[in-house]
Amino acid sequence: MDILTEHTERFLAALAPEHDEVQAEMATYAANHGFPIVGPEAGSVLQFLASLSGGTRLFEFGSGFGYSATWFAKGMADDAELFLTEHDPDELDMARDFFDRAGLADQTTFLEGDALELVETVDGEFDLVLFDHQKHRYAEAFDIVKDRVSVGGVVVADNMMRGPIDFGTLVESVEGTPNALDATNADTRGIAAYLDAVRADPRFETIVLPVGNGLAVSSRVE
Numbered sequence: 001m002d003i004l005t006e007h008t009e010r011f012l013a014a015l016a017p018e019h020d021e022v023q024a025e026m027a028t029y030a031a032n033h034g035f036p037i038v039g040p041e042a043g044s045v046l047q048f049l050a051s052l053s054g055g056t057r058l059f060e061f062g063s064g065f066g067y068s069a070t071w072f073a074k075g076m077a078d079d080a081e082l083f084l085t086e087h088d089p090d091e092l093d094m095a096r097d098f099f100d101r102a103g104l105a106d107q108t109t110f111l112e113g114d115a116l117e118l119v120e121t122v123d124g125e126f127d128l129v130l131f132d133h134q135k136h137r138y139a140e141a142f143d144i145v146k147d148r149v150s151v152g153g154v155v156v157a158d159n160m161m162r163g164p165i166d167f168g169t170l171v172e173s174v175e176g177t178p179n180a181l182d183a184t185n186a187d188t189r190g191i192a193a194y195l196d197a198v199r200a201d202p203r204f205e206t207i208v209l210p211v212g213n214g215l216a217v218s219s220r221v222e
Helices: 003-015 021-033 039-053 067-074 089-102 115-121 135-148 167-175 186-200
Strands: 057-061 081-086 108-112 126-131 149-157 204-209 215-220
Touching: 003 039, 021 039, 021 067, 021 089, 039 067, 039 126, 039 149, 039 215, 057 067, 057 115, 057 135, 067 081, 067 089, 067 126, 081 089, 081 115, 089 108, 108 115, 115 135, 126 135, 135 149, 135 186, 149 186, 167 186, 186 204, 186 215
Parallel strands: 057 081, 057 126, 081 108, 126 149
Antiparallel strands: 149 215, 204 215
């Protein structure tokens, strides 16, 4: 790690908001069990995006035990609707417990199974969407939900720069190196395909923020 990266991460961590009581318990569980979460640095971005967009309906593709959604909820109205999806029933049960104690259970729908199938069971548009499920399925998920994102709504995708991807290879691909993705893993190819898909849709404007594991933030402008 070079000194600039080290100082940047320390700087962002020092400025990040503190966990509330339930979030602190979630973070402790994640640390003890090696469970990846976005952390307060990226979490504060989710909160800010929810507040800035005025979003009232959130759909998450891959919620785990609900950590990311608690940050979105901090920026949303008290009557906002949250839709969490998770294929692991035990993690979904943990989310129910955490959200009950956080006072969020009444506004949350907990959906068990494949998020790409579950989204079809929920009617209406979404103001906020999070992709944090199987990386090789991000582009497919975007194709399913893109027409249902409200104008002014925001789509966030995690793990653009870290996680189960080869970031160096991803950089080469984005720079236009021919065949850069040929020998890499499905997750890296999936992130590249997602970036291609969302950037190619003229209704969305996309930036990537080097916070947490890297967040791609796409706003629907038309």
